[in-house]
Amino acid sequence: MSKQINVALIGNPNTGKTSVFNALTGLNQKVGNYPGITVDKKQGICKLSRGVKAHILDLPGTYSLNASSLDENVVIELLLNKNDKDYPDVAVIVSDVENLKRNLLLFTQIKDLKIPTLLVINMSDVMKRKGISLDVEVLEEKLNTKIALVSTRKGTGIQELKKLIEQYKILPKKQCLDASTIEPAYFERLQKAFPNQDIYKLWLVITQDANFGKVSRQELDVSKFKTKSTLELKRLQQKEAIKRYQFINNVLKEGQNIDRSKARDLRSKLDRVLIHKVWGYVIFFIILLTIFQAIYDWATFPMDLIDTTFAGLAEWVKSSYPNGGKVTDLVAEGIVSGIGGIVIFIPQIAFLFLFISILEESGYMSRVVFLMDRIMRRFGLSGKSLVPLISGTACAIPAVMATRNIENWKERLITILVTPFTTCSARLPVYLIIIALVIPEGYIFGLSYQALTLMLLYLIGFGMAVFSAYVLDRIMKTNRKTFFVVEMPNYKLPLLKNVIITVFEKTKTFVFEAGKIILAISVILWVLASYGPGEKFNNAEAIVAEQYADLSDAKTDDKVAAYRLEHSYIGIIGKTIEPVIKPLGYDWKIGIGLVASFAAREVFVGTLATIYSVGSATENESIDTIKTKMSNEIYEDGSKVFTFASGISLLLFYAFAMQCMSTLAIVKRETKSWKWPMIQLIGMSAIAYIFALIAFQILK
Amino acid sequence: MSLTIADLKKGESAVITDSSSNDIPLKLLEMGCLPGNEVKLLQLAPFSDPMYLNVNDSFLAIRKETASLIVIEKINE
Numbered sequence: 001m002s003k004q005i006n007v008a009l010i011g012n013p014n015t016g017k018t019s020v021f022n023a024l025t026g027l028n029q030k031v032g033n034y035p036g037i038t039v040d041k042k043q044g045i046c047k048l049s050r051g052v053k054a055h056i057l058d059l060p061g062t063y064s065l066n067a068s069s070l071d072e073n074v075v076i077e078l079l080l081n082k083n084d085k086d087y088p089d090v091a092v093i094v095s096d097v098e099n100l101k102r103n104l105l106l107f108t109q110i111k112d113l114k115i116p117t118l119l120v121i122n123m124s125d126v127m128k129r130k131g132i133s134l135d136v137e138v139l140e141e142k143l144n145t146k147i148a149l150v151s152t153r154k155g156t157g158i159q160e161l162k163k164l165i166e167q168y169k170i171l172p173k174k175q176c177l178d179a180s181t182i183e184p185a186y187f188e189r190l191q192k193a194f195p196n197q198d199i200y201k202l203w204l205v206i207t208q209d210a211n212f213g214k215v216s217r218q219e220l221d222v223s224k225f226k227t228k229s230t231l232e233l234k235r236l237q238q239k240e241a242i243k244r245y246q247f248i249n250n251v252l253k254e255g256q257n258i259d260r261s262k263a264r265d266l267r268s269k270l271d272r273v274l275i276h277k278v279w280g281y282v283i284f285f286i287i288l289l290t291i292f293q294a295i296y297d298w299a300t301f302p303m304d305l306i307d308t309t310f311a312g313l314a315e316w317v318k319s320s321y322p323n324g325g326k327v328t329d330l331v332a333e334g335i336v337s338g339i340g341g342i343v344i345f346i347p348q349i350a351f352l353f354l355f356i357s358i359l360e361e362s363g364y365m366s367r368v369v370f371l372m373d374r375i376m377r378r379f380g381l382s383g384k385s386l387v388p389l390i391s392g393t394a395c396a397i398p399a400v401m402a403t404r405n406i407e408n409w410k411e412r413l414i415t416i417l418v419t420p421f422t423t424c425s426a427r428l429p430v431y432l433i434i435i436a437l438v439i440p441e442g443y444i445f446g447l448s449y450q451a452l453t454l455m456l457l458y459l460i461g462f463g464m465a466v467f468s469a470y471v472l473d474r475i476m477k478t479n480r481k482t483f484f485v486v487e488m489p490n491y492k493l494p495l496l497k498n499v500i501i502t503v504f505e506k507t508k509t510f511v512f513e514a515g516k517i518i519l520a521i522s523v524i525l526w527v528l529a530s531y532g533p534g535e536k537f538n539n540a541e542a543i544v545a546e547q548y549a550d551l552s553d554a555k556t557d558d559k560v561a562a563y564r565l566e567h568s569y570i571g572i573i574g575k576t577i578e579p580v581i582k583p584l585g586y587d588w589k590i591g592i593g594l595v596a597s598f599a600a601r602e603v604f605v606g607t608l609a610t611i612y613s614v615g616s617a618t619e620n621e622s623i624d625t626i627k628t629k630m631s632n633e634i635y636e637d638g639s640k641v642f643t644f645a646s647g648i649s650l651l652l653f654y655a656f657a658m659q660c661m662s663t664l665a666i667v668k669r670e671t672k673s674w675k676w677p678m679i680q681l682i683g684m685s686a687i688a689y690i691f692a693l694i695a696f697q698i699l700k
Numbered sequence: 701m702s703l704t705i706a707d708l709k710k711g712e713s714a715v716i717t718d719s720s721s722n723d724i725p726l727k728l729l730e731m732g733c734l735p736g737n738e739v740k741l742l743q744l745a746p747f748s749d750p751m752y753l754n755v756n757d758s759f760l761a762i763r764k765e766t767a768s769l770i771v772i773e774k775i776n777e
Contacts, residue, residue, distance in 0.1 A: 064730045102758050105730055231722055238720065241729050245756075267759070268742070277746050370761045374749050383750070407725070483725045484766065488752060488759040 005054045006086060007046075007165055010075060010110060011094035012103050013061035014363070014489035016122040018042075019152035020094050021058040022497055024162070029058075031505050039071050039404075043086075048166045057086050063102070065109045065204055066237065068407055068483070076208055079113055080201060090116045090168035092161075097123050097132060098490065100256060104143075104248045105241070108176035111145070112200045116171040118146055118164055125151040131259035139255035144174040153495065176247055179203050182240050186228070193225050207233055270491050275367050284368055288390070291355045295394065295425070299347040306347075310340030330526060338522030341606055342515040345395070348425045350507045352394035356387070357502040361494035369486050379466050380473020382406050382484060385415040389465060392422035393458075395510060396663040400670055407483035414472050416670060417680055420663050421465035421656065423458045426602040430654050431457055433605055436627055438647025453651075460655050464687075521599040525570065525607060532568035540564040570595075584653065584689070585646030585696040587635065594653075601659045645699035649692040657688035705751065706768035708741040714772035715739070716755070721769040732756020733770055 011017040021029070025044025042058040059078065060071035067073040078084055079091075091110050095103030100121065111117045119139075127133065136147050146164050150157035179200040180187035190206075191199050205222050210230050227233070273279050317332040324331075359365045365387065373383025384406045391399035399419045406412035423431075431454060439450050536543065544560045565571050566588075573595055574588035581591050589608070597604040608630065633641040658664070664677040671677070708714060719733050732755050733739070742759070743752040749764040 063727055066726055066730070068725070068727055099757060101756060102731060234722065234726060235720065237726055238729050238734070241726075242734050245732070245734060271743060271752075275743060275745070275752070366761070370745055370750055370752060373761075373763070374745055374747050407727075483727075484750065484761075484763045485725060485728050485731065486750070486761040487731075488761055490759075 008088035015096040017094040112175045124149040142251040144172045294351045302347040334523045334526035338519045353506045363489040379469040382411040392419045396420045418465040418469045423461040429605045528570035536567040584692045649696035653692040658684035705770045713740040718771035
């Protein structure tokens with residue numbers, strides 16, 4: 001077995017830690033999850049020299065070892081647990097040359113855990129321009145470490161860093177701060193209680209327990225130790241921070257020189273415009289418009305292409321294996337169209353992540369948070385809720401995950417609860433077909449009615465999200481203080497490599513995570529529609545032949561298929577719920593679509609396509625033919641099923657109902673209980689039912 | 701009443717004298733909101749909230765209610 005060095009990459013957010021990771025590992029990386037939580041675990045392999053490899057773990061960005069979020073907690077849990085298989089042989093602290101002082105705080109903490117620690121000073125290429133000069137030798141000596149000056153933008157210093165990682169054993173283990181000087185009496189008592197443990201490690205476990213909750217994966221138990229109140233502990237932590245900064249300031253006094261007159265200030269020039277009281281909002285609005293334009297206009301071309309490709313593929317399966325019977329049907333109607341239903345969302349998701357990662361990489365996102373915080377707070381949200389709400393227009397799953405950097409639990413919870421109201425791309429196919437059915441073509445002031453309806457649905461979704469946030473804010477009791485600290489990073493040109501990797505990874509995650517569920521449902525649906533209990537289903541042909549003896553063969557086949565569907569398992573389900581949905585203006589076939597789409601909305605159109613086309617002479621339905629069939633649907637008394645009233649009712653139902661199992665699963669993981677997803681499911685569906693009911697009863 | 705960061709006007713600088721209030725998040729202290737450090741108010745969002753500061757070489761935005769807990773002394777120019 002070749003030698004492998006475990007490396008942990010640690011650093012503040014916005015230091016280019018991920019760029020260093022990408023530079024070390026290239027595409028040789030994979031993203032997974034830490035067990036039990038949804039924090040991304042990014043790891044990769046880097047070849048150092050002949051026979052020596054490094055396993056690089058890119059830990060979530062953190063400002064210190066005092067965690068205030070799940071992501072940050074991952075860092076501390078790993079560093080406190082020597083038995084973890086990822087426990088680093090060497091910690092590489094990534095810092096930004098312009099924020100060295102603050103970055104060193106984390107460095108001194110890690111160093112004090114007696115882990116061999118290397119310091120990477122990133123963005124060294126801007127030093128001259130910013131008037132910063134460093135005496136690396138002095139810094140190395142004072143900090144008891146080795147330093148690599150790196151520029152991920154220019155690609156320099158990576159080889160030196162690799163060499164230093166390989167020689168990690170020569171790194172001195174001397175600590176930066178003697179923790180017991182914070183309060184000698186207390187620390188002496190602590191050390192006496194646990195004579196074999198490192199004092200700083202003990203201290204971290206205690207403060208972590210008090211501030212964030214039990215450290216779950218560590219080998220020592222301090223619960224029996226009589227410690228201090230949270231308040232007193234915090235005072236000591238403040239003292240610790242002061243002491244660390246004293247140490248850092250002394251180091252930097254000798255090792256760093258900043259000529260501030262040289263700093264040409266791009267930041268203040270851009271800030272003057274981008275967070276201007278008027279222009280700031282105008283620019284943000286234009287950026288939003290561009291994003292929407294991309295997602296809903298530019299993305300249609302690749303989406304149409306995918307649609308045709310998969311339809312062709314299903315057709316090909318059928319014609320290539322005409323004698324496969326049920327298996328062919330399952331592959332063509334269940335699996336291929338199921339996969340097609342997932343792949344079709346890739347262009348939209350990719351566009352969304354492209355924009356989000358550019359906005360984040362450039363430093364602009366923090367400015368949006370700054371601009372919007374006050375407005376969002378009025379509704380019980382945070383400026384940081386905006387990113388999830390925007391992401392929600394593509395898919396609620398990444399959006400719910402994006403709430404993680406909201407420190408305030410109540411604001412975060414409200415954001416999670418209301419995000420599924422925003423119009424995700426899965427609703428789009430449903431909206432498009434219903435709008436085409438019930439909204440007349442025509443123009444007002446040059447805008448089409450149909451486009452206006454679509455826009456209105458987006459506004460309704462967003463409005464409902466904000467309104468319910470407001471209500472939840474009033475209802476929920478708060479016992480935690482508001483926490484809001486946003487770093488305003490320097491403006492940077494996004495690195496193409498980082499953007500591409502982010503888009504690729506996020507899209508991949510979406511396809512596989514959501515894809516599994518959508519695929520499974522497609523198959524289940526197919527089974528439920530293809531089988532049924534008893535006489536009526538199995539003898540459909542004979543029964544229909546008896547009833548319609550005078551019809552042509554093709555017509556009879558259609559009738560048989562329809563009859564079968566009505567008596568299949570799914571037909572029975574649809575019939576059973578018909579009394580409940582009748583007041584909303586839906587028949588049992590729409591009912592089937594509704595039931596199916598409680599698993600995932602996008603299944604609706606596919607289900608209707610199945611229902612109206614199963615076994616019919618023309619396979620491979622385009623949206624137009626489904627539309628024609630739907631508009632021809634009539635009740636027994638001859639009245640149309642899809643009228644203006646039932647259409648609007650259906651649109652409203654889809655706008656509000658919680659129809660996405662994947663989102664519920666994610667919410668459960670993020671909130672750690674079934675309580676919140678259940679509240680979401682019941683609350684949103686009730687709102688949907690009531691609005692749909694009112695709309696139909698008024699309009700019919 | 702002592703002055704706090706919330707009393708600063710755009711472009712003004714001050715020195716932090718006390719940040720021991722229990723409602724100040726630890727994160728803020730660790731970013732450098734500690735006694736002795738200089739703080740400058742760079743910009744304000746509409747309604748003067750949040751506040752965009754430069755403190756301890758860090759650039760950050762905090763809400764006014766948090767800012768009003770950090771006691772300062774203005775620098776005489």
